[in-house]
Amino acid sequence: MSGAPSRSAAPAVLSPVAPVTARRVKPVLAVAVRARADGDSAAVGVLRRGEPFTASVTDGAWLHVTTASGITGWVDDGDLRRDDGLRPN
Secondary structure: OOOOOOOOOOOOOOOOOOOHHHOOOOOOOEEEEEOOOOOOOOEEEEEEOOOOEEEEEEEOOEEEEEEOOOOEEEEEHHHEEEOOOEEEO
């Protein structure tokens, strides 16, 4: 072994792939409001797209919310879109 690169080794060939952002995503019309800041927790209601709500505290990626219809619980922050305010994306 002389330390010289082997001539039998083929160069790696990379193929382009579509970026994840190029996929068409359906809009979310409502997200579950959970009893606890946990995706396995029971749903106590839903937050509908465009429905006003207030967020009081966070727990990691979860927001404690109260919807306009009076439902109180936790919503995964990843399910919300920020534009004029927070809303289901």
